[in-house]
Amino acid sequence: MPFSKxxxxxxxxxxxxxxxxxEYGRLEEPRLVFNNSWRTTQFINKMGMRLAGEFRLKYGPEGMISEAVADGTVQLTPEGPIVLLRHRQTTGGYPRIFNVISADVDLLGQYGTCQNIRFVQVTPDQAREFARRKEKALEQLAGLAAAAGGKD
Known part of the structure; x- marks a missing residue:
């Protein structure tokens, strides 16, 4: 289904x-992240998806200790960026350069290998509003399914 629908x-x-x-501040040129398309690689599973693309850090992960990660955390490993998905680990030891908003995490599961992904930065208030809208849309969908005789 197209995103517009x-x-x-x-x-x-x-x-x-x-x-x-x-660790967003470690990115050498943050605007390049948003000006470029990134490609999914063949390394996709329920834990995460590796992206092809170059993210440069001002300084590396040396001295980092393992920290908590969440669904949608984008970690920058030596092999390239990884977007963590629903079955991810709970900690990671690489720079967490950004986090996919909760409303969009499930959309990542719709990507296959060798597809382009573009990122756009939003504010925390916008992220909360998109989550609220998604929840409302899902409630409406559940109501339609129930009205049509489907089960909750």
Whole structure:
């Protein structure tokens, strides 16, 4: 289904919305992340998806200790960026450059290998609003299914 048909909670251009992560300040040129398309690689499973693309850090992960990660955390490993998905580990030891907003995490599961992904930065208030809109859309869908005789 095209992103434009998902409702007012999804980005109509199909971009994945993100918030800066704790180590976002380590990116050498943050604007390049948002000006470029990234490609999914063949390394996709229920734990995460590796992206092809170059993210440069001002300084590396040396001295980092393992920290908590969440669904949608984008970690920058020596092999490239990984977007963590629903069955991810709970900690990671690489820079967490940004986090996909909760409204968009499930959209990542719709990507296959060798597909382009574009990121766009949003504010925390926008992220909360998109989550609220998605929840409302899902409630409406559940209501339609129930009215049609489907089960909750």
């Amino acid at each position: 998902l409702g007012d909670w999804a980005d109509p251009a199909g971009r994945i919305r993100v918030l800066p992560g704790p």
